Amino acid sequence: MGDESTARISEAGFDLDHTDKLLTTTRAVRKRLDFDREVSDQVILDCIDLAEQAPTGGNDASRRWLVVRNQEIKDKLGDLYRETGQFFLNARGRLDGTGHAKEQVVSSSSYLVENMAKAPALVICAIWGIHDNSGRPGLFDSAVPSAWSFNLALRSRGLGSAYTTMLNGRAEELEEILGIPPGVTTLVTFPVAYTVGTEFKPAPRRPATEITYFDQWGFTRSQGSADGSAKVADGQGVVVEVDTDARPDTVWPIIADIAMPAQFSEEFQGAEWSTDGEPAVGSTFVGHNKIGDFEWEVTCHVTEWEPLNTFEWRVTDPDNPGAVWRFDLAEQGAGSRLRFSMLIGQENNGTVPQALKDPAKEEKVLNRRRQTLKDNMQATVDGVKALADG
Secondary structure, three states, rough: OOOOOOOOEEOOEEEEHHHHHHHHOOOOOOOEEEOOOOOOOHHHHHHHHHOOOOOOOOOOOEEEEEOOHHHHHHHHHHHHHHHOHHHHHHHHHHHHHOOOOOHHHHHHHHHHHHHHHOOEEEEEEEHHHHHEEEOOOOOOOOHHHHHHHHHHHHHHEEEOOOOOOOOHHHHHHHHHHHHOOOOOEEEEEEEEEOOOOOOOOOOOOOOHHHHHEEEOOOEOOOOOOOOOOOHHHHHHHEEEEEEEEOOOHHHHHHHHHOOOHOOOOOOOEEEEOOOOOOOOOOOOOEEEEOOOEEEEEEEEEEEEEEEEOOEEEEEEOOOOOOEEEEEEEEEEEEEEEEEEEEEOOOOOOOOOHHHHOHHHHHHHHHHHHHHHHHHHHHHHHHHHHHHHOO
């Protein structure tokens, strides 16, 4: 990076390697906050100046910032934060050493709960106005970009912080400790410090192609379209999701039952395993389907099988599938989130020949088929939820 011969410079003149690194490595910093190194007022003020350049709805100028340096006041806020974050301390005791997916987050969060007052500065972003749950995007939602810009400005200077909101629920105590007048709402409290080391890695996230929808909610593309229209070649898919109150170990047996969709889908008529033994990668089953008077069956090849997490199968040919279907299951709060997705293959299905017959109608054919699939898939996950929660 920095080499003019290899630098990626945008049309706006920015070095994309630097800006992309800033945007992808600005993490919530807790355990790596350096509590022993002083932070000057000026660097905080510089970061607030940058944060105030963030866009606001209606160009509203109602944000206010409060920087707490006095140790006695920080201790009071630390005690209050510890009271509100006690559940992190309790959860840490249950998760430490278990390898649980939330173990690291709970561990770092509980560390901050115990050490909040040690930060050289606590910076609070507040706004004139009372949050009455009316929405008011020009007032409250416009503070979020500014608060995140503050984090980016810290990161670029070798400092870090964590975006904490638990103290917002203790508004009366905050008002008393900090002398906040009526009519002001606190939004975020940042523990600010230099970081121990400056190298941070991007966090694991779903790629944009899996969480970005085009024209209709749940309509995905495996790659961007050159002209913005839906094309077979760009990999058209469908995603539906549902949250359940049940834990993954309750939901998994339902989605692992290959005959389950027949209870809810008008198109899917049933299935049976064609291989013996416990399901695994390489197992096959035969699915039966029907649309109107047209009936067909397909051989399905299991390509991913991770109990409590993932079940993926490919239709007809695992190398050139007519479709790729997938369940993803994950903890969500006290329950689970079930994601059901599919990708229309490039061949070995009835949709592609029909779509490619007339280029002018390609998008219409693909979207009509996807809407039918989406309706059936939504009925399936809704049915799973009903069974799991029922």
